Amino acid sequence: MDDVTELESLPVEQLIEMIRERTGAGVNLSFPGKVLARQLGRRVRPRNQRTVKTHSAGDEHGRSRNLVIEGDNLQALASLYRERGQIDMILTDPPYNTGGDFRYNDKWDKDPNDPDMGEFVGSDDPAKHTKWMKFMYPRLQMMRAMLKPSGVLAICIDSRELFHLGQMLDELFGEENRLAIINWQKSYSPRSDNRHVSTATEYVLVYAKNEKVGKTGLEPRTASMDARYQNRDGDLRLWKPGDFSGPKASTHQGMVYGVQSPFTGEVHYPPAGKCWRSPQREAERWLEEWGVSYVLKAIDDASVRARIIGVDASDVRPVKALMLATPLAEAKEKATKRWKDGPWPKIFFGVKGTGRPQQKNYLEDVKQGRVPMTYWADEDLNDPEILGDVSWDHEESGHSQTGVDELTAVVGEGHGFETVKPMKLMTKLIQIWCPPSGTVLDPFAGSGSTGHAVLKLNRDQGADRRFILIEQGRPDNGDSYAKTLTVDRLRRVIDGSWSKKKHAPLGGGFTFKRLEKKVDAKTLLLMERDEMIDTVIASHSSTGSRRNAVLIPLGDDDEPYTYLVAKNASNEGIYLVWSGAGSNTDLTEEAYEEITEEAEAAGLADVYHVYSRRNLIVTDDVIWYQIPDRILSDFGLDIRTESFTEEG
Known part of the structure; x- marks a missing residue:
């Protein structure tokens, strides 16, 4: 220890x-x-x-x-x-x-x-x-x-x-x-x-x-990622094949149902543990775009659905299958014609019409970017x-x-x-x-x-x-x-x-x-004016509503001000009554009058942010900041111990 x-x-x-x-x-x-x-x-x-x-x-x-x-x-x-x-x-x-x-x-x-x-x-x-x-x-x-x-x-x-x-x-x-x-x-x-x-x-x-x-x-996204999207069926929008099944069959039993293909008549189900991505009514609308009719029909498939969901057949909620209402021979003829003429509906049965249900994923619907992963995949x-x-x-x-x-x-x-x-x-x-x-x-x-x-x-x-x-x-x-x-x-x-x-x-x-120099009370009180100017500018933007406010320094060697050091985004001046430890460091009536004159000459608002050792006047247009206490506080220091406050 x-x-x-x-x-x-x-x-x-x-x-x-x-x-x-x-x-x-x-x-x-x-x-x-x-x-x-x-x-x-x-x-x-x-x-x-x-x-x-x-x-x-x-x-x-x-x-x-x-x-x-x-x-x-x-x-x-x-x-x-x-x-x-x-x-x-x-x-x-x-x-x-x-x-x-x-x-x-x-x-x-x-x-x-x-x-x-x-x-x-x-x-x-x-x-x-x-x-x-x-x-x-x-x-x-x-x-x-x-x-x-x-x-x-x-x-x-x-x-x-x-x-x-x-x-x-x-x-x-x-x-x-x-x-x-x-x-x-x-x-x-x-x-x-x-x-x-x-x-x-x-x-x-x-x-x-x-x-x-x-x-x-x-x-x-890269060009190679976007190249996977095509319009092979004459669709006006670029797309690529996507899986029509998704996870969580156990919590979405109503989306585990049979879908009959208009091309082969085979009834398709999601893979084990998965469910279809769309509810039956939405899927039925897309399937009927093949030019055929569908009907919701109860079939004896409880055991099939139970294996997919991972439960006993007795625990499976009854859900009807999407079955063809159009005779299979007629459905196959109509679906094949749509497959040849294009464009295909959102749900299709593989690029040859003989596979499992898939869905079109359109490029315009994909986030225009890729997520950093363990490999740079080109999937959505x-x-x-x-x-x-x-x-x-x-x-x-x-x-x-x-x-x-x-x-x-x-x-x-x-x-x-x-x-x-x-x-x-x-x-x-x-x-x-x-x-x-x-x-x-x-x-x-x-x-x-x-x-x-x-x-x-x-x-x-x-x-x-x-x-x-x-x-x-x-x-x-x-x-x-x-x-x-x-x-x-x-x-x-x-x-x-x-x-x-x-x-x-x-x-x-x-x-x-x-x-x-260190920012502590002793050092602050011994600073020269140019050092104090930098400290005040750093301090003033430190906390509360003033945080991240942009201060524009004012005055230089060619055009110095006695008190004005900067202005804020509201066109209000920041003033410093400080010419060194051996000079006047107090806001007096005379200093206040010169501050108002400098503000007027600089075209600033009549709100005065003033830093000084003491304030010897009372006026509503001055916002006063005591040196060194306010500077210590704005740097996150406890005024008594000069250690960082717990909040900081």
């Missing part, structure tokens, strides 16, 4: 989980340091996000929606409180614990805000799995908190930590919310990387926050509730070398990335699990494949998805992927200036932000 006595600091759900572990109720994952790992997400401090215009790119719409954040992803997730519960999809590719691909600082066990990154965890470290799980667990907690109730997490992994990751996700999300274990082919030639079996595949674990409200989209498919295990070969998902080649084509040689997820895999996942106007978050952004995929889908589909990418890179080597490789890739695909030749611009844009 972990050496922790501060149980009162744990939220209720974690205390309940600990009781279950101790009493043996349910299956739980256990590893050294787990209790501490569960607390880290609540103890990490949000950070001020400083906008860096020189690293931002693209059009105004894209800049207002998309973010690239440089910094530690746990701190960044804590800083994105305004997005908590608002993310449609998290798509990410964390370190795989291959040795030298992630760091762990033992001081994080006590203080997740310790600035030291720690040492790289080597492949020969006996505690490497424990350290990886302690590293990932609080991040997975935060990821789950970021998702909408209908949101989905898709996380890439290889065999080294597949089982540990799956156990953590089963515990955090619930096994019932596991939608898929996708197996994708990263290479299609044998590799000598294993003494026993070549590793040609990797995995994507897909979990819904709530499987009952999560949605899985259809993939586009319905949405599944849960996908189960899914295998994608390289033609469906691309392979790892493709991802590296794609990155090289955009930014040129020398980028240093040896493994990059292919665009086909990323766009496929986003298309399935993020709606066209949804938000995709990637806490391990790397080279920016997720952002590139969102921009490409937006251009190709006319969609308006947005992305939030978080990347720290290797600051110890003076190399932050975020402001070098990630930004370079996104900027190049936005304007089409690829490494060796121009490509069609994808358009869009993003704002680059850098994590800086």
Whole structure:
């Protein structure tokens, strides 16, 4: 058991989980340091996000929606409180614990805000799995908190930590919310990387926050799928043969009945355990389109129907059969003429007229898409509730070398990335699990494949998805992927200036932000004005009716305002009375008068959202926000303890 006595600091759900572990109720994952790992997400401090215009790119719409954040992803997730519960999809590719691909600082066990990154965890470290799980667990907690109730997490992994990751996700999300274990082919030639079996595949674990409200989209239908639909009988609509029988004979006894063929006179029944798809009156109407008449007639078929339903003959409900009223010879002549002349009725008896009842399935009635399955079938498919295990070969998902080649084509040689997820895999996942106007978050952004995929889908589909990418890179080597490789890739695909030749611009844009000072009361009260402006803008859009409201920053070095910092979608100004800790930080009568003048000059409404240390006036047109309390609250922090509130 972990050496922790501060149980009162744990939220209720974690205390309940600990009781279950101790009493043996349910299956739980256990590893050294787990209790501490569960607390880290609540103890990490949000950070001020400083906008860096020189690293931002693209059009105004894209800049207002998309973010690239440089910094530690746990701190960044804590800083994105305004997005908590608002993310449609998290798509990410964390370190795989291959040795030298992630760091762990033992001081994080006590203080997740310790600035030291720690040492790289080597492949020969006996505690490497424990350290990886302690590293990932609080991040997975935060990821789950970021998702909408209908949101989905898709996380890439290889065999080294597949089982540990799956156990953590089963515990955090619930096994019932596991939608898929996708197996994708990263290479299609044998590799000598294993003494026993070549590793040609990797995995994507897909979990819904709530499987009952999560949605899985259809993939586009292919030409080969549609080619199965024809009009061989002269029908004006394309169709293909379908089964006229369906499941659940035991609960649909009334749809287990005999159907006499007008071609052969044979009486057909559904296969064992199945029933016909249509009730008798509807089926009778379609059958009579062969130019013959039918009648409902009781025949001695209780034993036949009992075997199909799976009950004793004494338990079978009496149901009449659809029998020919037209003499068989005449029925055969009329039906054969209709078979030759066409088009055939919806119910037909095989393409030669001598088979079992089948039905026409029309292309125009089929969902214009296909559901991801264990194989890529070309049948008419319905949405599944849960996908189960899914295998994608390289033609469906691309392979790892493709991802590296794609990155090289955009930014040129020398980028240093040896493994990059292919665009086909990323766009496929986003298309399935993020709606066209949804938000995709990637806490391990790397080279920016997720952002590139969102921009490409937006251009190709006319969609308006947005992305939030978080990347720290290797600051110890003076190399932050975020402001070098990630930004370079996104900027190049936005304007089409690829490494060796121009490509069609994808358009869009993003704002680059850098994590800086901690958001706590002491730090807030020591901030300079420019730091406080960024913090206020991040804070103001964080909760309640203001959540996800787009704020437009106002004022710059050429045209500065004394108080006005931004405006909202209702054309109301956001004002900050703050020029640093040693200046006036109170809303006074003089400050109020200048605020109204700035609002009038900027053409803003006469409703004033004002941030200050104290409010020394009384007026109905001011909505006041106290520094630091309101900012702490809007970042989800308890004002007294400055830890995350249980709701957060």
